[in-house]
Structures are given as C-alpha cells and as structure tokens.
Amino acid sequence: MAEPTDTVRHPLPTQCDRCHRSLPLDEARVAQRRQVIDVPARAFDIVEHCTLEVTCSCGQVHVSTFPAGVTDVVQYGPNVKALGVHLSQGQMLPFARTAELLHDLYGLSVSPGTLVAWVGEARIALQVTANQIAGNLRNASLVNADESGLRVAGKLHWLHIAANDTLTWYGVHAKRGMEAIEAHGILPKRIGVLVHDCWAPYWKLDESIHALCNAHLLRELVYVKEITGQAWPDAMTNLLLNANKLCEAARQKQALFSAADVAAFRTLYDAIVNEGEQLNPETVRGARARGPAKQSVAFNLLRRFRLHADAVLLFIANHAVPFTNNLGERAVRMPKVKQKKAGCFRTVIGADNFCVIRSCMDTLRKQGHGMLEVLRSAFNGNPIPLAA
Template sequence: MLLEFEAMQKKVERKLKEMEKRVLFAEKQRDDALDKVKELRLQFYKTAARLEEEQGKNLKLRAQINRDYENSSIPSSKVLRRKKITNSREKTGRKPGAQPGHKGHSRKKQEPTRPAILLPPPEEVLEDCAFKKTARTIIKQLVRVRMVLDVTEYHADVYYNSQTGERVHAAFPDGVIDDVNYDGSIRAFLFLLNNDCCTSIDKSRKFLSDLTGGKLNISKGMISKLSREFALKTESERRTAYAEMLLSPVMHTDCTNARENGKNCQVYVCVTPDGKALYFAREKKGHEGVKGTVMEDYQGILVHDHDLTFYHYGANHQECLAHVLRYLKDSIDNEPERTWNKEMRSLVQEMIHFRKGFQPPQEPDLKKVSEFEKRYQKILETARKEYRDIPANDYYRDGYNLFLRMEKYMQNHLLFLHNSRVPATNNEAERLLRNYKRKQAQAVTFRSFESIDYLCQCMSMLVLMRLEESANIFDRVSKIFG
C-alpha cells in the first residue's frame, strides 16, 4: 500500500510539474501576445497619427492648389487653371443682330469741320426729265482722324550797337527757349501714353515717330522726365484734394506691393465716395507707410480689408465683405462637413442685397437690422459648437481663424447696416489700385523709388481731372505742360 501511495504521489508530482510548466508556458504566451498587442496598438496609433498628419498636409495642399479669385484675394487674371464660363443664355433661334421692333443703337453724328460736299445727281436723272427733285436730302458722314505736324518758326533779327558793342533781338514767346521746342500737346501725348495707357517709353516714342512719318524722334530721357515735371506742376491741386478728403465722412483705403530694383515697397490709395483719390508711394508697410497719407489725420469712417494697421486710424471701421465672402467660400471648399460657413455666407449675401435696397439719406429698418445681428450671433454660436466638438485641423485653420475674426470684429462687419453712407465692400479702392498694378506689370520693376512716387502723384491728378464735367484730359494735361 505504501509503495502504491508513493508511486501515485510521484505521478501526481510529475503531473503538477507538467501543469506548472504548461501554466508558465501559457503565461509566457499570454505575455508575449499582450506585448504584441501593445506593440500593434502603438503602431496603430503611430500610423493613425501619421495618417491624420498626411491628411492634414493633403488638405493644406488642396486648399493652396484650389485657391482662385472666388475663395481668396488672388485676382482672376493670375488664375492658372481658368474655368470655362458657361453660357446661361437660352437659345431663341433668332438670327444675330437687331430684332424687329428694336430701335437699335446708331452712331452719333459729329459736327462737320469743313463745308458739306453736295454730290452731283446721277446721269440718268440729268438725261430723263421725268425725275423731279424732292424735299428729302440724305446726309451721311465720313469721320477720320488726322495727325498733323504743326511747326511754327520764329525769326528775330539781331541788332548791333557799334558804340557799345551790344547785340539785341526781339523777345521770343514763352516756352520758346531752345532751337527746337516741343509744346504741351506733344508732351501730353507722350505722358498719357506712358502713364495712363501703360505703354513703355520705347513704344510711346516709336508710335509718335510712326504717326509723324519719322519726323519726330523724341529722346527717352525727355519722356522719362515728364512724370516729375507733371507732378511738380500739379502739387497745389493735390494739396487741395487732400484737405477736401479729410472732410469726407467715409473713405476707402487699400495698399499693394510695388517693385523697385527687385525690392518690395508699397503703394497706398485713399478714395472718397465722391471719386476723389490720391495715391502714395511708401518704402515700408504698416504705420511707417501710413505716415503722410490722408489716413494719418483722418477722423471719419474707414473702409478697408483686414489690415490691423488701419484700425489705429479713423473713428470707425467697415471691413470689406467681398473678402469675407471669398474666405467663407474657401472654408466651405475645405471644411464641407461644417454648416456655419454655408449659413454665414448666405447671410452675408442677404445683408448686402438688403443694403442695396436703400440709398442715403434713406436709413435702414432697425427691426430688420436687429434680426440680421441675431442671426449673425446664432451662426457664430453654431461655429463655436462645431469647432468644440471637432477641432480645426492643425494644417488648415483658416476657417477657424475666420470664425474668431468675425466674432471679434462683428461691429466692423455690420457697420454698413447702421449707416447708409457706408458701403459693404472696398471695391472703389481695389479698382483704383488695379491702375497701378497694370503699370507695374508693364514696367516689371522701377529703377528708383522716386519713379514710383512721381507715378503715384500723376495717377492721382489724372483721377481728379476726370471728375471735372466735360473735361478733356488731353487739353488739361497740355495746358499744365504749357
């Protein structure tokens, strides 16, 4: 019995040892599996983080690639992939041209510059006595433009005093100093071609030479000095406009980049609703650039884009909602899962349409304005909740930043609803800045900052001249040059 018990005990001990080995092996397998799961989980987290980062980078790249004039400040002229504009006109099947019942648009007849030419009757009328003259006369005009080279030569006899040795002659008219002098018409022609029509100096002088059959070949140096001469002669008129613009209750302002020998500088423009405008060339942006402009001493309402420098000047501010609409469109394109951007864009468009329905001195309906403000705030609450639930992507925060900006500067976005004199956009200033951009594109870069400064002064004067009723720009510029 004892031997059997010992044998059973040994057998049980062997099985216990085997079980312990199996338990240890199972625990080792379990630990290895847990370690592998932990490793896989870490790899998953790393992969998920990398995937999220790559998705953010892709979102950022897509946002950059898809930037155009509809969702950013890029002008339509610089868009690389131009969209095909669809023709929404319904086809009627009618032939092109004037339609029956439409009076049409006729050319305006001009005042004849020479006696009328009476055409002789046809031979068949002279040969057949049955033809009788009626009271009707058909009048048609042939209009042409001629370039005439008008040269006036002055002769002055020289008299010699045999006693004193003095020589005298008659005084020549004003402006007749050199052997060959060009009057204001020639200088005005070249000045307007170069500064207003944005043609180069070489093309301007060649065009004049071609018009005169090669008789007039003006030097490039003379043409390049015209801007400085014109700017100096019109300084008093620009000062008067400067003083008048300070009294305007509302003023638009904007700035753009300029190039001087490969370096960046700035061009500012200040515009009042009545059309007065002044350009200013500055070497730096910010407060240094504002010095000397109308903005520096202005105490009215400024309309501008979201340049924080402008908020330090003027009594109140209206941000350009055209920019806001484009930025909202960008947010819609890159954050399609959010709703606040779509609602806000629709609201801004509705407010602008409402504002166009009344003009000064008519004031807006305060009840309707209050409703707009409540809807504006409600949409901001929606945006806050959406960004709290799903935070903005680290690689694309433009939509979130726009939300914060619209919340902070709410009164500067909605000022146009409270004051009928304040426009909703800054289109006036941006439209005038395009004049400079066209010249910059033609010149590519200016050789000196003074050239940009004189150009800005000349462009200011040309804008002021066009405000005058029945003003002939060519005649006005010719008189200034003398």
C-alpha cells in the same frame, strides 16, 4: 450727324442719260448725306515766335519779348507733351513704345529720355493738386484704403492707396506697415470711416471708424464651407448678401433702417457666429507645447467675425458705407497693369512721379474731366482745380 469740317459735293453728269439734254445744274439739291470720320494721317503744327525790334529817333532800341513758356530755339508744345505723358502714365505704354507711336502718328521723333523729362515736368505741374487731394482725403468722412507690392529699382516697395467716390491718392514707400502710413500722413488721426481688408496695421488707427470689406469675408466663407462642410458659412453668406440687397433698395428710396432693424440683423449675425463657435472650439495648447496653439481656419475666421462685428455690419447701420473695398482695390489694378506692361519702375523718383500724376488723373476723371485734358491744362500752366 456731326457738323462737318469739310464737304465734298460729287458732281452730276452734264447731260440727261435718256434724252441727252443739258441738265439744269444750278437747280441741283442735296439728295443724301454720308459722313466719313477720320483722323489726320501725319500732321503737326509748328508755330514760330518772332520778337520785333525798333529804334526810337532818340536812339533807344526797343525789343519785344517771347511768351513765358517759349524759352528754347526749338521746343515741344503742351499738347504733344500731354499726349506723351498720357500714353505712358495713363495708358501704361513703355517709353519706347510711346515714342514709336508718336512717330507713327505724327512723324515726330521723340526720344524715351525726352518722355521721361516730360513726366517729371508733369509731376511738378500737378504736385499742388496732388497735395490738395491728400488733404481732402485726410478730412473726408469716408476713405477706402489698400496696398500692394510694387517693384521699384529692383526691390520690393509698396503702393499705398487712399480713395473714395471723388478722390484717389497714390503713394509709394519701401515699407508696408505703420511706418509708411505715418509717413504719408493721410490715414493717421482721421476720425471718419476707414474701409479696409482687415490688415492688422489698419487697426492701429484708433481714431478711425472701421468698416471691413465683405467681399474678402465672402471668399473666406466659401473656403471654410469647402473644407468643413458646415452650414454656418452659407448662413452667414446669405445674411450678408441679403442685407446688402436691402441696403441698396433703401439707398434708392433714400430710406434708413431703424434701430430695431439694425438690432435684428445683429441678433441673427450673433446667432450664426455662436453656431460656428460651437462647431469650431478653440484648440488648447498642450502642457509641453511652446507658443500659442495653432487654430483652425474656421476658428480664426469666426474670431474675426466676433471681434470686428461692428466693422463687418457697419454698412447696415450707415448706408454711406460701401459693402466692399472695391474702390480701393480697383485703384490698385491700373498700377499693377503698368508693371505688367511696362515693367517695374527703375527709380524711386519715377515711381513717385507716377503716383502724383496718376492721383490727379484718376481724381479729376472721377470729377468729370478727361485724363488728356488734365495734362494739357497742367502743361499750359493752368491745372484743373478740384471740385469743392
């Protein structure tokens, strides 16, 4: 049981029910304990700051000063600001509903416009941390990357994600491809592993070691199996899934596959691809046709398996590489939830604010901190530092 903040002792009767003698109440002891955990119905603190003035015998007047953060006659403190930003940027509530909830919980009348201003303050307080996250990902040995459409100011923009086990970074841009990737400056010239979904612009990052998301490939194998009825998609599916199970077991034992083991996986992989290619040859363009010949879905998938075999199987050779791009895809989900619950971003600044704040909250949550704690520290002028 938790340490109580208050204790209510329920009184005994003064007389015995049977003999009607007076009870020795000073000898009473606790018989049972039951705790009720609750939150304050409607309460908030108002701290009044007063400066003092005194006049020296020489006539010099001395006046004390307010703390650095106390600048207005009446203002909100860091805790309520952190809660407001957490509800809107962390829990994805629209500003109007956030204001309504603050009023219902605490009796505070906060306007949606004030909440928007608090979000801007949080972005400024966390910008340095977000820059550090980007820098750490730039130098990380492994990064998961993904992107997704995002409505901003009534137009389609793109949310770009870079993440790993301890870091998450969000950025928004009007473009989806290399222009955005270069503008954000995290992925270009990285020499570590880049896990992605085989989207074409990622292959332009020549200095990265590429690893493909096998979850995407497994879904495509299911589809090819359905439309062709061929056996090789099942064989490739079983190979990838069994290899992943063996890799998981090896990780738990902190063991590595030998070069011979890796070569054996590759031999089986190549045999399956060869089988598929024999059943799905390339379509040759007709003599009078223009442009490249349209290829079958099966052929295109097999071509990817052939061209990017090293990226597909990198999780076998390097057990630090994940089997899927789940970290990147999982990071996309919460902004998509916000768009569904609270609508699109009305301004680019609002989207940028969200990206900075969410980058810091998600990263520091991965490092063991609560999102509300992150915001409280930022509004108090002491942002939580990133783990080394």
